[in-house]
Amino acid sequence: MSGNDKMSSRELGLVLAQQILDVEDLHYGLWDADLELSLGNMARAQQRYTEMLLALIDQLLADHPAPRILDVGCGTGHMLQLMIERGYAVDAVNPAAALNKLVRERLAALPQAAATTLYETDFESLPRSSCRHQYDLLLFSESFQYIPLPELFEKSPALLKPGGQLLVCDFFKTDAHGDGGDGDRSFSGGHLLHEFYRSVAASPFTLLQDEDLTKRISPNIALLDEWLMQRLLPAAASTDQYLCGRYPWLTRFIKWLARHKLARVRYKYLSGHRSQAVFEKYKSYRLLVLQLED
Known part of the structure; x- marks a missing residue:
């Protein structure tokens, strides 16, 4: 998908979700026992998700002088804004024209964002000349699922500095996918988890962290x-x-x-098949950190 004025059904769904729920972000919320499950708490649950990622980014980049981040699939730009306000040098790539309008508005209101580049294209089409070995971290917050694994593992090393990292927070298909059971087709999207592990093993990346968040996301x-x-x-x-x-x-x-x-x-x-139990059967939501070998 490339940036243009025609809104896709996925873009429409994301924009409507943001408008109906009155939330800043387009990702899932992170739910724990101390937070009542209600639409009124959705923004708080999403904030917890965002705070988790920001804390991990701080940890991963603590020893990097002047680290640079690429936010892949930056959505409305809320996470992008928070990282810039935190003092990070951040660029973003996003193919959704309808969402990029919101991103540009955010960046225009941020004096610290003067050096930020928004690439209005898909990840696979990023210009190699200007992006080659520029980044310490590539962030994929629920955008990893949309990029074919071969292209992702071919492109990422060229964007990262030596020892650079991928931070992925997204869902994957479990081995139950395709079993024909009730709800098998209720949740689309995501790479097969075992295919992801196979791709990592064949890549120049080492898997440093692999946390299962499914039970905290499925609510x-x-x-x-x-x-x-x-x-x-x-x-x-x-x-x-x-x-x-x-x-x-x-x-x-x-x-x-x-x-x-x-x-x-x-x-x-x-149909009633789009339930929490069905999600937990067919999807595995992971928090992943991968490091490029020096």
Whole structure:
């Protein structure tokens, strides 16, 4: 995907999620027992996720003089802003035109961001000439899943300084993927975890940290499932009843034209299979640190 004015369905979903939930970030929240699971606490859960990453970045770069970071898939730019305000030199790459507008607005309001470059393209298309061996850390916060593993492990070493690191926080597919069980197709995205480990073994990277966050991330799915089944499903049924009553032939015709897409949406979001238990079966959410061999 390249930066252009046409918004993809994924971009639309991210922007709507931000607007509906009134949150700064587009990533999942981090839930622990002391935080009540509610939409009202979503921003706090996301803040915990962000604070976890910032603390780890501080730890990883503590001994680096004037470290530079590349934020891969920077979303709305909130994490980018926080890293810049923390004193880091940070560039970003983001292919989503709709989100890049928000990023540019953030950067324009930050005097410290004068030297920051926003590459409005995908990771694979980053210019080698200006980015070669420039960074101490590449950050992938729920963006790792969108980059093919061969391209990722081919491109990353050229961007990093010797001994540079990858910080990845994202979900992967478990070995249950493709088993045909209930909910097997409810969650798309993510690399197969065993294929990731195989790719690491064949790469010039060493896996320094591998933490399973699935149980702390999966409550987001329970929250979303409750909202879909208790709020969206009844609202959709009421809307359908109204349209069928007022415009029966037109409504039936449109539903017939979109029947395959509607069937996919119903299965994915409104079948009851998009649950916390299904997520924990088919997805593994990992916090990973990989270091490039000197």
